Amino acid sequence: xxxxxxxxxxxxxxxxxxxxxxxxxxxxxxxxxxxxxxxxxxxxxxxxxxxxxxxxxxxxxxxxxxxxxxxxxxxxxxxxxxxxxxxxxxxxxxxxxxxxxxxxxxxxxxxxxxxxxxxxxxxxxxxxxxxxxxxxxxxxxxxxxxxxxxxxxxxxxxxxxxxxxxxxxxxxxxxxxxxxxxxxxxxxxxxxxxxxxxxxxxxxxxxxxxxxxxxxxxxxxxxxxxxxxxxxxxxxxxxxxxxxxxxxxxxxxxxxxxxxxxxxxxxxxxxxxxxxxxxxxxxxxxxxxxxxxxxxxxxxxxxxxxxxxxxxxxxxxxxxxxxxxxxxxxxxxxxxxxxxxxxxxxxxxxxxxxxxxxxxxxxxxxxxxxxxxxxxxxxxxxxxxxxxxxxxxxxxxxxxxxxxxxxxxxxxxxxxxxxxxxxxxxxxxxxxxxxxxxxxxxxxxxxxxxxxxxxx
Numbered sequence: 448x449x450x451x452x453x454x455x456x457x458x459x460x461x462x463x464x465x466x467x468x469x470x471x472x473x474x475x476x477x478x479x480x481x482x483x484x485x486x487x488x489x490x491x492x493x494x495x496x497x498x499x500x501x502x503x504x505x506x507x508x509x510x511x512x513x514x515x516x517x518x519x520x521x522x523x524x525x526x527x528x529x530x531x532x533x534x535x536x537x538x539x540x541x542x543x544x545x546x547x548x549x550x551x552x553x554x555x556x557x558x559x560x561x562x563x564x565x566x567x568x569x570x571x572x573x574x575x576x577x578x579x580x581x582x583x584x585x586x587x588x589x590x591x592x593x594x595x596x597x598x599x600x601x602x603x604x605x606x607x608x609x610x611x612x613x614x615x616x617x618x619x620x621x622x623x624x625x626x627x628x629x630x631x632x633x634x635x636x637x638x639x640x641x642x643x644x645x646x647x648x649x650x651x652x653x654x655x656x657x658x659x660x661x662x663x664x665x666x667x668x669x670x671x672x673x674x675x676x677x678x679x680x681x682x683x684x685x686x687x688x689x690x691x692x693x694x695x696x697x698x699x700x701x702x703x704x705x706x707x708x709x710x711x712x713x714x715x716x717x718x719x720x721x722x723x724x725x726x727x728x729x730x731x732x733x734x735x736x737x738x739x740x741x742x743x744x745x746x747x748x749x750x751x752x753x754x755x756x757x758x759x760x761x762x763x764x765x766x767x768x769x770x771x772x773x774x775x776x777x778x779x780x781x782x783x784x785x786x787x788x789x790x791x792x793x794x795x796x797x798x799x800x801x802x803x804x805x806x807x808x809x810x811x812x813x814x815x816x817x818x819x820x821x822x823x824x825x826x827x828x829x830x831x832x833x834x835x836x837x838x839x840x841x842x843x844x845x846x847x848x849x850x851x852x853x854x855x856x857x858x859x860x861x862x863x864x865x866x867x868x869x870x871x872x873x874x875x876x877x878x879x880x881x882x883x884x885x886x887x888x889x890x891x892x893x894x895x896x897x898x899x900x901x902x903x
Contacts, residue, residue: 451741451753452760458600458737459730459764465591465604466729468611472643475615476636477722479622481715481787487633488788489711490569492718493562494633496700497570498577499725500693501549502584505542507692508685509535509588513736514743514823515684516596521747529665532593534677536670538685539589543582550578562707569633576637583648590651595736598744599660606650614643687827691818691834698838698873699724702866705847709863716796717863719787724804724811727772731812734765735819742823755889758820769812773805796863803867810874817881824888833880842873 473495481488512535519528549556553574557567591603620628621635631638655661699721706717738761745754776783784797818830848854850865859865 451757452764455734455737455741455757455760456764458595458598458740459734461600461604462595462736463729463733465600465607466733467726468604468607470726470729471611472614472640474722474726475618476640477718477787479618479636480633483622483630483632486566486711487569488718489707489714490566490573490633491636492703492714492721493557493566493707494570494573494577495718496703496721497553497556497574498550500697500700501546502581503696504689504693505546505581505585506588508538508542508689509585510592510736511685511688511822511827512589512681513592513596513740514746514825515680516593517740517743518747520597521744522749525663526665528593528597529668530671530674531677532589532664532666533668533670534674535589535681537673537678538681539585542585546581546585547578550574550581556704562704566707572634573637576634576641580637580641580644583644587644587648587651590655595740596743597664598740602654602658603651606647606654610643610647613646614639617642684822684825684827687831688822691827691831694831694834694838698834698842698870701843702846702863702870705843705850706863706866709850709861712790712792713796713863715788715790715793716784716800717866719784719793719797720800720804720863720867722787723776723783723801724808727776727804727808728811728815730768730772731765731815734761734768734812735816737761738765738816739819739823742820746823751892754823755893758885758889761816761820765812765816766809769809773808776801776808777805800864800867803864803871807867807871807874810871810878813878814874814881817878817885821881821885821888824892826884826888829884830881833877833884837873837877837880838870840873841876842870845869845873 476491476495477488480491512531515531516528519525519531551574553571554567557570562570591600594600594603617639618636620626621631621638622633623635624630655666703714703717703721707714738757741757741761742754745751745757780798780801781794783801784794787797788794821827821830845854846866846869849857849860849869850862851859853859
């Protein structure tokens with residue numbers, strides 16, 4: 448048991464370092480935009496909400512392939528990994544086209560969310576640049592998922608951490624100008640991200656071609672015609688997973704679009720809370736990736752008992768980390784908010800929101816791990832149903848009512864705090880129900896195994 452916990456913790460720690468490096472991109476953008484102009488930070492809040500909604504949903508489709516490759520690895524069917532990865536490129540190509548179309552033409556979405564006209568030009572210009580940063584980002588995510596499924600995330604982490612070296616100075620330079628370059632403001636943050644993401648993809652391709660570790664998997668062969676049976680398997684995993692992630696992330700990011708009508712101070716304060724919550728989320732996400740890779744490995748190896756033990760060890764680590772991060776956000780709320788802005792109104796409201804995010808984070812950690820583990824057992828539709836009902840219905844819908852119309856005896860709050868309170872309630876309900884679903888799935892699998900053993 449101790450060994451399993453150590454393996455998961457080491458894998459998760461490596462993934463977390465890389466994920467935090469990636470999150471530092473958005474933290475850098477938020478700090479630079481906030482120092483450039485309060486309006487730029489507000490526009491970033493809206494623009495990043497749309498981009499993250501698109502990217503994370505499509506990333507969920509790529510990440511859902513982890514159990515497939517981890518099971519092949521556990522079953523020692525290494526020669527089949529390369530063909531499966533090549534087939535996944537068809538799914539990735541489809542995701543690129545869909546994502547770029549949304550980012551290049553966001554005007555209908557901005558009108559629907561009633562984003563103030565003064566913000567729209569900056570938001571649209573920012574998203575046009577990020578549209579061309581999406582293809583390398585999704586391809587790099589595929590590279591990352593492959594390495595995580597094989598239990599070798601180190602190269603990905605080194606690349607992600609190294610990408611901070613050009614990202615920090617490029618963002619500052621492009622945003623504020625200098626050396627003959629005019630100040631580009633928020634759009635400059637997007638150009639820096641685009642340059643770094645294409646560089647990252649180039650490095651990943653070079654590693655796949657040069658590192659001996661990958662030769663066993665026969666990745667560099669001529670791509671086969673679409674294998675519709677295999678693509679159907681990918682779709683059964685990836686589409687519900689991608690939609691579930693879309694519901695989850697939009698319940699989070701659409702808050703920014705609805706909050707935008709409360710003004711720039713409220714939007715900027717929400718961006719502070721959202722940014723720090725997204726950073727904290729990297730810990731449970733990393734543990735979920737590591738735990739699901741381990742569970743799928745044991746399922747592929749045919750050892751359901753060790754798979755269940757890996758589930759338990761993952762839960763122990765996830766809950767402990769969530770409590771630590773939640774407590775830190777609550778205790779350090781004022782100095783954390785002051786990092787992003789020097790406006791006292793923004794800092795005070797941002798500190799208040801960080802109290803609510805502490806509970807939000809704990810519930811988020813539990814439900815995230817459950818969804819990843821259920822995916823290992825090919826349970827993807829019911830989490831999607833729960834997400835749609837709770838995160839969109841109770842979370843987003845309830846937030847809108849509490850903020851602008853009132854619910855029962857509670858009058859309209861006219862504050863972003865309403866969105867965080869209702870979203871925390873929705874995530875807590877989702878976490879409880881997903882834990883029950885996971886326990887029922889494990890019991891069902893154990894009974895099925897016992898019946899087969901008795902028959903044999």
